[in-house]
Amino acid sequence: MTMSLGPYASFIVTSYAAAALVVAILIGWVMLDYRSQTQRLRELEERGITRRSGRSATELR
Amino acid sequence: MTLIDLANPTRFLALTARLLPWLAAATVILLAIGLYQSASAPDDYQQGATVKIMFIHVPNAWLAMFVWGVMSIASLGTLVWRHPLADVAAKAAAPIGAAFTFLALLTGSLWGRPMWGTYWEWDARLTSVLILFLMYLGLMALWRAVDDPSRAARAAAVLTLVGAINLPIIKFSVDWWNTLHQPASVMRMGGSALDKSFLIPLLVMAIAFTLLFVTLHLAAMRNEILRRRVRSLQMMQASQKAA
Numbered sequence: 001m002t003m004s005l006g007p008y009a010s011f012i013v014t015s016y017a018a019a020a021l022v023v024a025i026l027i028g029w030v031m032l033d034y035r036s037q038t039q040r041l042r043e044l045e046e047r048g049i050t051r052r053s054g055r056s057a058t059e060l061r
Numbered sequence: 062m063t064l065i066d067l068a069n070p071t072r073f074l075a076l077t078a079r080l081l082p083w084l085a086a087a088t089v090i091l092l093a094i095g096l097y098q099s100a101s102a103p104d105d106y107q108q109g110a111t112v113k114i115m116f117i118h119v120p121n122a123w124l125a126m127f128v129w130g131v132m133s134i135a136s137l138g139t140l141v142w143r144h145p146l147a148d149v150a151a152k153a154a155a156p157i158g159a160a161f162t163f164l165a166l167l168t169g170s171l172w173g174r175p176m177w178g179t180y181w182e183w184d185a186r187l188t189s190v191l192i193l194f195l196m197y198l199g200l201m202a203l204w205r206a207v208d209d210p211s212r213a214a215r216a217a218a219v220l221t222l223v224g225a226i227n228l229p230i231i232k233f234s235v236d237w238w239n240t241l242h243q244p245a246s247v248m249r250m251g252g253s254a255l256d257k258s259f260l261i262p263l264l265v266m267a268i269a270f271t272l273l274f275v276t277l278h279l280a281a282m283r284n285e286i287l288r289r290r291v292r293s294l295q296m297m298q299a300s301q302k303a304a
Contacts, residue, residue, distance in 0.1 A: 003100055006110040008175040015114045015168040019121070022160050023273065029156070030280045037287035044294045049301070051294070 068145050070286045077283045084276040091269035098262035105259075114172040116262055119247070120270035122165040125193060126228050128158030128274060132200075133225040136218035146282070148214035149289075151221060152204055153281035157274060159197035166190060177241055185234035186242035189227060196224045210289070 005012050095116070105112035132154050138147025169187070170180045181187065200217055207213035235244045246254040253260055 004110070005113070006104070008109070008111045011171045011175055012110060012113050015117050015171045018167055018171075019117045019164055022164050026157060026160055026277055030277055030284065033284045034280065034287070037284055037291060040291045041287060041294070044291065044298065047298070049294045049298045051290070 070146065070149075073146060074283055074286060077279045081276065081279060081283075084272060084279065088269060088272040088276050091265060091272060095262060095266035095269045098265055102262050103258055108176060111172060111175050112259065114168055115259070116266045118165060118168040118172055119263055120267040121161045121168060122190070123267060124270055124274055125158060125162035125165045125190065126231060127271070128154050128161060129193065129197075129221070129225065129228060131278075132158065132221045133228075136221040139214050139218040140222075146286075148210070148218070149282050149285045150278070151217060152214075153285045154278055155197055155200050155204070157277050157281065159194065159201065161270075161274070162190065162194040162197055166194060173241075179241075182241045184240040184242060185238040186231065186240050189231045189234050193224075193227055193231060196220075196227065200224075210292075 099113055099116035102113065102116070104110050132151045135147045135151035135154070138144040139151065166187075169190075173182070174180045200220060203217050203220060204213050207216060232245075234240060235242050247260070247263070255263065
């Protein structure tokens, strides 16, 4: 499929590219933050620091 | 499951773990459909192909306000009901709302240049959305600046509720003042002014972006709960060392 975007193609393409980039940054931030927090919790638990309930702090279920 | 049941972070994390894969899949599918429909939509008789920017700009502009609305309800949860996850919800939503507001401003600017002949105009709609963006940044700075999470939560909740005054100003700015921005064309008295060939892709993209927000918000809330567990374990470690 070929698509003609006319004389203002650069404005259209930049809009979609910027949206894709910002959404990718948001997804990356959420994923990296999750990895970082679970890693820190694991390190604390390995040092014997556990929750009062005795359950793992990384337990999601 | 009621809202009270979700006050238990462990139960909330379990629900999030079950929901996230489904939400992510639904978001990807709807975004793909929306992008295909946006690419296939005809050119506007006045705007030509630049009308395609609308399919990105309008969902982001709606979400910029919707996310602040979600944060306002969460702030009521913090101040009135003292729901344990209310502050988590508000704090996790702020960076996502800021990103959507930034995209609304950027794509609006990129749409404005070919249509209005300028990237920016200090009119009521554009200025009030810029203020919304600055308020998001201010809130994020406030959460970082105050060490005590419960004090930060209360201060942020008050600021969020005060900032909610800006939402009707944004919505009705195009009616109350003379602005370069066009008046509402989808949600207005007498029905949408858009032809179905534009309205359907726009609504699909709006639902897709809303699902994207819900997915990212749940994931960011899960991260915030884990961050608070890290903090409480670190405090336990510090008190054990002191003893």
